[in-house]
Amino acid sequence: MTNELPPGLAIQKVDERIMTLNVGPQHPGSGHMRIIVQIDGDYIVACDPDPGYVHRGEEKMAEYRNYITNIPHLERPVIHDSCNILYPYVLGVEELLGIEVPERAKYVRVICAELNRCIYIMYWLAIYGIFLGHSTMFMWPAGDRELLIDLMEKISGARVTHAHFVPGGVRNDLPPNFEEVCLRQINYFEKRIKEYAAVFYDNPILISRTENTGVLSREDAIRLGTTGSVLRASGVDYDLRIKEPYDVYEELDVHSPVMKEGDSYARSKIPWLDMLESCNIIKQALQKMPKSGSVRVKLKPNPKGKGFDSVYKRVESGRGSLGCHIVSDGKVEPYRLKLSVPSFRNLIALPYLLKGEKLGNMPSVYWSLNYWPVEADR
Amino acid sequence: MTNTATGIIRALNSGIKHIATKRFTLRYPEEKLKFVGDGYQYDPATGVGIAGLKGRHMLFHDHCTGCQLCSIACEGVAEAIAMVKVPEEQKQNKKSIMPQIDYGKCVFCGLCVDACPFYALYMTNDYELSSFTKEGLIYTPAQLQVKPYVAQDSEIIITKWGATHG
Numbered sequence: 001m002t003n004e005l006p007p008g009l010a011i012q013k014v015d016e017r018i019m020t021l022n023v024g025p026q027h028p029g030s031g032h033m034r035i036i037v038q039i040d041g042d043y044i045v046a047c048d049p050d051p052g053y054v055h056r057g058e059e060k061m062a063e064y065r066n067y068i069t070n071i072p073h074l075e076r077p078v079i080h081d082s083c084n085i086l087y088p089y090v091l092g093v094e095e096l097l098g099i100e101v102p103e104r105a106k107y108v109r110v111i112c113a114e115l116n117r118c119i120y121i122m123y124w125l126a127i128y129g130i131f132l133g134h135s136t137m138f139m140w141p142a143g144d145r146e147l148l149i150d151l152m153e154k155i156s157g158a159r160v161t162h163a164h165f166v167p168g169g170v171r172n173d174l175p176p177n178f179e180e181v182c183l184r185q186i187n188y189f190e191k192r193i194k195e196y197a198a199v200f201y202d203n204p205i206l207i208s209r210t211e212n213t214g215v216l217s218r219e220d221a222i223r224l225g226t227t228g229s230v231l232r233a234s235g236v237d238y239d240l241r242i243k244e245p246y247d248v249y250e251e252l253d254v255h256s257p258v259m260k261e262g263d264s265y266a267r268s269k270i271p272w273l274d275m276l277e278s279c280n281i282i283k284q285a286l287q288k289m290p291k292s293g294s295v296r297v298k299l300k301p302n303p304k305g306k307g308f309d310s311v312y313k314r315v316e317s318g319r320g321s322l323g324c325h326i327v328s329d330g331k332v333e334p335y336r337l338k339l340s341v342p343s344f345r346n347l348i349a350l351p352y353l354l355k356g357e358k359l360g361n362m363p364s365v366y367w368s369l370n371y372w373p374v375e376a377d378r
Numbered sequence: 379m380t381n382t383a384t385g386i387i388r389a390l391n392s393g394i395k396h397i398a399t400k401r402f403t404l405r406y407p408e409e410k411l412k413f414v415g416d417g418y419q420y421d422p423a424t425g426v427g428i429a430g431l432k433g434r435h436m437l438f439h440d441h442c443t444g445c446q447l448c449s450i451a452c453e454g455v456a457e458a459i460a461m462v463k464v465p466e467e468q469k470q471n472k473k474s475i476m477p478q479i480d481y482g483k484c485v486f487c488g489l490c491v492d493a494c495p496f497y498a499l500y501m502t503n504d505y506e507l508s509s510f511t512k513e514g515l516i517y518t519p520a521q522l523q524v525k526p527y528v529a530q531d532s533e534i535i536i537t538k539w540g541a542t543h544g
Binding site for chain 2: 064065066068069070071072073136143146147150153154155156157158161163171172173174175184185188195198199202203204205207294295296297298299301
């Protein structure tokens with residue numbers, strides 16, 4: 001036995017200048033996670049994000065439930081983006097079981113996914129606003145989000161955790177007269193979010209606080225494996241809706257926004273531009289959608305996979321590419337289910353972004369990563 | 379400097395415009411949001427549900443056969459549904475068992491409604507289910523039979539001056 005302690009218990013040398021600060025896990029500024037920050041005066045020397053406080057064992061839980069009863073618990077990690085987290089799972093199970101989905105169901109799914117993306121981004125924007133001390137930017141998105149929640153409630157019956165996507169289509173058809181109501185509310189929503197530019201995005205106070213802070217270069221963004229808004233803010237044009245179109249995204253005209261700067265201003269602006277694009281996609285989908293037809297293929301109550309098989313599907317969620325790897329061994333339950341979530345992949349960039357920044361810039365840089373702790377911990 | 383000045387003036391201008399707009403907030407206990415349809419219902423013939431609010435369930439005693447499919451559907455989700463013996467004075471089915479739902483556990487996913495092949499179970503728009511005791515959240519088949527009365531009439535109205543909850 002040696003006198004050396006394991007790395008976690010080793011006594012660290014105390015530096016007179018460096019102070020270690022724990023931000024979280026109960027701190028409202030960090031979410032359900034801890035950021036261990038070492039500061040020299042006002043400047044951050046090193047930072048170590050420490051996720052894992054809300055680990056729920058979603059992947060293990062999925063091994064004990066069949067393909068249908070997995071739906072309600074799989075959407076819990078991101079309740080605001082519940083359609084998008086179910087999307088890869090549903091696409092994967094459809095491929096495992098060999099189901100062909102009706103055309104109308106695919107359009108309904110695209111509409112739901114885009115509405116959910118906007119709902120998520122509005123929630124994120126509200127938090128981003130309040131952590132920069134901009135109370136108006138908390139109140140406006142939280143209120144305007146209601147327009148979209150109302151639409152989702154009309155479609156699925158629930159405000160959050162819709163449990164709307166199932167293998168073989170969607171749970172129910174769009175309510176009568178939905179196209180008209182949706183178009184009216186989406187048009188108003190678009191008008192509202194364009195107003196945010198005057199209050200928030202073109203505001204010189206916001207620009208001076210976020211511009212050139214936490215710069216992630218194009219090479220670093222690719223090397224660290226970031227996805228979604230973080231990657232696109234660094235000048236990489238990579239969107240799964242365009243690169244690997246699923247369902248009916250091929251037939252729709254999608255232009256995902258890209259910015260070159262890579263600072264936290266760009267990272268906070270990309271989701272806002274994404275919302276404008278989502279409104280565009282919803283309008284196109286409403287127009288091109290078949291006016292009638294089936295939206296669900298009837299399945300057995302306990303569908304089974306065909307022998308040993310595995311499938312990996314990924315979609316573009318509100319935060320980036322969200323993948324789901326399902327391994328089936330021919331039983332009613334999946335043998336293994338792995339979620340590859342964008343939040344966890346974007347978090348790795350945090351130590352690189354915060355090095356050399358002022359401590360006051362930490363909230364703006366941290367929230368600009370579009371990080372959702374519960375999703376990262378699964 | 380001019381950029382800063384115009385930026386602040388634009389922001390203020392946009393804020394001032396909101397003095398004239400109506401309040402968007404829904405005054406919840408007095409006003410309730412109107413909803414499409416009756417409740418979440420499922421058509422076993424086509425395999426498709428009918429959109430509706432996912433509130434507490436309603437059980438049609440004359441349709442329920444006691445087949446336990448709802449209870450099986452709930453097994454991996456919340457285990458909220460238990461099949462209980464129906465008292466003799468009430469309407470009986472073949473097995474004389476009917477679902478009893480514990481709303482302390484229910485997650486309102488609606489999979490039990492999808493599982494019912496006899497149109498016996500569907501969800502209503504009653505979502506105010508609070509109780510002082512845990513037992514008060516357990517709804518027996520007799521309680522589930524009662525059709526709830528919920529007055530919901532507000533909806534989002536969009537005008538030139540902005541959106542309000544009417």
